Amino acid sequence: MWYGLPHNNAKGVTQYMNRIYVTGHRNPDTDSIAAAISYAALRNALGNRDYVAAHLGHISDETKRLLDRFGFQEPVTISNVRTQVRDLDFDTPPALNSSVTMDRAWHIMRDQDISAMPIINEDGTLYGMLSAGDIAAYSMRTISDRHVDALPLFNLLSVIEGRILNDGAEQVDRVSGVVTIALPQSCDNLLFSDPDSIILCGNQPDMIRRALDIGVQCII
The missing domain is CATH 3.10.580.10 (CBS-domain)
Structure with a gap:
């Protein structure tokens, strides 16, 4: 069997599926180790991928003696093929x-x-x-x-796509107050009377005039 595992190149950049480990049994005998070495060598000779012989378990003394006798290095050990953080596609x-x-x-x-x-x-x-x-x-x-605290004026303007009408007045960076929607009605029955208000109204001159007289925090 073989596994495609990532490895780091010389620049430290993780590359995927460039190195393939060829393994045998979990508890390998000599045939399993020889097969892994042979198959990795064959695949390397046939293609441009990097195949590496590996083993999953302890190598017996008999296998080690045969590897030494014929001049082969012991395959690398793989303890697990669990996903690592570097394997994840974030x-x-x-x-x-x-x-x-x-x-x-x-x-x-x-x-x-x-x-x-x-x-x-x-x-x-x-x-x-x-x-x-x-x-x-x-x-x-x-x-x-409905109460807002320290609402940045720039944020408010960007959301409603508005502009400041009283440019000549003292500028403030933030507004606070109770947001109130002023519905069309008589001045004697206004929904707002607290200066700590942010008033939303349409083209209603009486509403706007009353809000200015009260001194509300903001009129939209």
């Missing part, structure tokens, strides 16, 4: 910076059909793992908890 998913929005992460997962990806720090070290389940759980949690 996936290389994209790695995202911890400042990237989950919206961006979700689009990458969807486009590349992956269920998780690593999140890294600025220095390239692992910050954590983000899975599609994490994104779904966060999205569901925002239904009952």
Whole structure:
């Protein structure tokens, strides 16, 4: 029998299926060792692959004497053919910076059909793992908890594809507050009255004017 096993070339790069080990019985006798040596030599003479004679168990003294008598080296020993880490074909998913929005992460997962990806720090070290389940759980949690803390303004603009209208005002890097969707209704029955609010509304001048008078954190 023979096994195709990886080995490292002179540059240290792992190559697969270039070296094939030819073995006999698990507890080899002289015939088994001779057959492994002969077959490996034949295959090397016929092709361009690297065949190596090997044995799986202890070689008897009788076999060792015969090998010495005819000038053959003892075949290499193989203790197991279990998969090693270097044998594995690793996936290389994209790695995202911890400042990237989950919206961006979700689009990458969807486009590349992956269920998780690593999140890294600025220095390239692992910050954590983000899975599609994490994104779904966060999205569901925002239904009952509408408060956001220190939301980076750049991330907000990139997700909604928006721009800042009050460029002349004092700029902030982050916004916090309770996200409230302002529905069309009379000013006497507004859904929001707390300055600690992030208001989402359409083309509703009365809503926007009231939000500005209250001094909410952000109007979208």
